[in-house]
Amino acid sequence: MTPPSPSAKIAIVGLGYVGLPLAIQFAKAGVAVVGLDVDAAKVGCVNRGESYLRHIPAEAIAAQRHAGLLEASVDFSKVAQTQAVLICVPTPLTAHREPDLSYVLNTGRAIAPHLARGMLVVLESTTYPGTTEEELLPVLEAGSGLKAGVDFHLAFSPEREDPGNPQSRIGDIPKIVGGLTPSCRDQAVALYSRAVGRVVPVSSCRVAEAAKLLENIFRGVNIALVNELKVIYERMGIDIWEVVEAAKTKPFGYMPFYPGPGLGGHCIPIDPFYLAWKARAHGLNTRFIELAGEINTAMPLRVVDRAAEALNAAGRALRGSRVLVVGLAYKANVDDCRESPSFVIMDALRERGAEVEYHDPHIPLVPVTREHAHWAGKASVAWTEANLRRHHLAVIVTAHQGVDCALLGQCVPAIVDTRNAMAAVGSCRAKVWKA
Numbered sequence: 001m002t003p004p005s006p007s008a009k010i011a012i013v014g015l016g017y018v019g020l021p022l023a024i025q026f027a028k029a030g031v032a033v034v035g036l037d038v039d040a041a042k043v044g045c046v047n048r049g050e051s052y053l054r055h056i057p058a059e060a061i062a063a064q065r066h067a068g069l070l071e072a073s074v075d076f077s078k079v080a081q082t083q084a085v086l087i088c089v090p091t092p093l094t095a096h097r098e099p100d101l102s103y104v105l106n107t108g109r110a111i112a113p114h115l116a117r118g119m120l121v122v123l124e125s126t127t128y129p130g131t132t133e134e135e136l137l138p139v140l141e142a143g144s145g146l147k148a149g150v151d152f153h154l155a156f157s158p159e160r161e162d163p164g165n166p167q168s169r170i171g172d173i174p175k176i177v178g179g180l181t182p183s184c185r186d187q188a189v190a191l192y193s194r195a196v197g198r199v200v201p202v203s204s205c206r207v208a209e210a211a212k213l214l215e216n217i218f219r220g221v222n223i224a225l226v227n228e229l230k231v232i233y234e235r236m237g238i239d240i241w242e243v244v245e246a247a248k249t250k251p252f253g254y255m256p257f258y259p260g261p262g263l264g265g266h267c268i269p270i271d272p273f274y275l276a277w278k279a280r281a282h283g284l285n286t287r288f289i290e291l292a293g294e295i296n297t298a299m300p301l302r303v304v305d306r307a308a309e310a311l312n313a314a315g316r317a318l319r320g321s322r323v324l325v326v327g328l329a330y331k332a333n334v335d336d337c338r339e340s341p342s343f344v345i346m347d348a349l350r351e352r353g354a355e356v357e358y359h360d361p362h363i364p365l366v367p368v369t370r371e372h373a374h375w376a377g378k379a380s381v382a383w384t385e386a387n388l389r390r391h392h393l394a395v396i397v398t399a400h401q402g403v404d405c406a407l408l409g410q411c412v413p414a415i416v417d418t419r420n421a422m423a424a425v426g427s428c429r430a431k432v433w434k435a
């Protein structure tokens with residue numbers, strides 16, 4: 001079996017936040033890519049050179065379409081024309097907060113009949129250690145009649161993405177690669193070396209799977225720590241934001257994490273529970289993960305309590321008050337509202353009788369989500385003086401660049417600020433409550 005040739009063609013399954021930029025990156029490196037997705041709308045967009053992700057410019061897709069290096073399809077038989085398949089499909093939790101590998105396994109079933117000797121399959125979706133070997137491998141072998149590590153190569157390489165961060169470029173982010181066998185790993189290293197600056201080989205798929213979870217658990221636990229300190233320091237009359245600014249001047253042994261309204265996005269609120277589930281199978285508890293989850297999950301409701309306090313101070317109750325939630329995306333400058341704490345906050349405000357509207361420049365309409373479907377189709381309120389003045393309170397959940405907080409400060413009487421966004425405005429008419 002030889003490494004992919006200079007005229008290599010690969011398939012990338014799942015053209016979402018991970019798969020689409022990866023496809024563009026490989027195409028830029030001269031590797032022809034067929035992107036496969038079950039969502040015909042995304043496939044159509046790619047083929048027309050259009051973008052459906054805010055941080056991916058249409059020109060980046062169109063350029064690779066014109067170069068003949070990128071196409072998209074719903075037809076999985078196209079796998080047969082390729083030398084490698086990279087799987088970038090979702091790995092959410094079930095309603096019982098257990099790993100939902102159905103997307104990965106369905107992909108395995110769809111590609112297996114089209115695998116041929118010498119091909120490479122790489123799982124990129126975040127998951128618990130053991131998934132590639134214990135779950136994906138049997139599906140691929142059963143559907144192809146081939147033996148992994150002998151007839152075809154199998155590897156795991158986690159994606160590292162920082163959507164919305166213009167400094168973060170996919171080709172500059174080191175890529176961890178673990179293989180079923182040393183030869184599987186070498187094949188995957190050879191492929192990724194064509195598209196990214198640094199590839200980090202590790203001894204197995206499990207190590208690569210575990211490394212990704214370590215990164216995200218580290219983040220979740222540290223965010224929980226700073227959220228807990230926020231509550232404690234607040235009681236002591238100390239501003240956590242000022243504390244973090246001061247602490248981060250230490251040139252070693254410290255890395256800043258910021259408090260907020262709770263976790264959001266497809267990764268940090270979910271991935272740790274993949275490990276917690278697997279650890280239980282080994283009879284072990286993941287105490288840091290559980291505690292961090294508990295602290296971070298409490299944050300949105302704390303924000304709502306602060307909203308009630310702010311209104312109370314102005315002689316109003318939550319019931320009957322008009323509250324504007326600023327930001328629906330889970331973090332600044334992205335259009336992704338998966339698992340966003342904004343939904344929990346909006347639900348709780350509404351349950352307590354408030355009239356709730358939202359503004360998000362990147363999410364004009366609330367998309368359909370599994371857990372918050374009742375908000376689907378609601379429109380973002382335009383950022384006009386008249387609209388802002390209608391509200392008794394604003395809750396800043398996401399600090400998107402370009403949202404005019406100075407105008408907000410002039411138009412609403414009270415603001416609950418979870419991101420320290422009002423600090424840049426200085427003095428204003430509104431009373432600002434940090435949360």
Ligand SMILES: NC(=O)c1ccc[n+]([C@@H]2O[C@H](COP(=O)([O-])OP(=O)(O)OC[C@H]3O[C@@H](n4cnc5c(N)ncnc54)[C@H](O)[C@@H]3O)[C@@H](O)[C@H]2O)c1
Nearest residue numbers: 014015016017018037038039088089090091125126159161
């Ligand atoms: N979003 C991030 O910043 C990020 C970062 C690192 C890792 N990850 C991980 O990468 C994986 C993908 O995440 P994402 O954010 O790109 O998800 P996404 O929802 O944006 O994209 C997934 C895509 O897969 C498609 N899909 C679903 N089932 C399919 C199937 N059976 N066959 C083909 N396509 C299918 C969907 O239509 C969608 O276009 C997840 O495991 C996630 O945890 C995400």
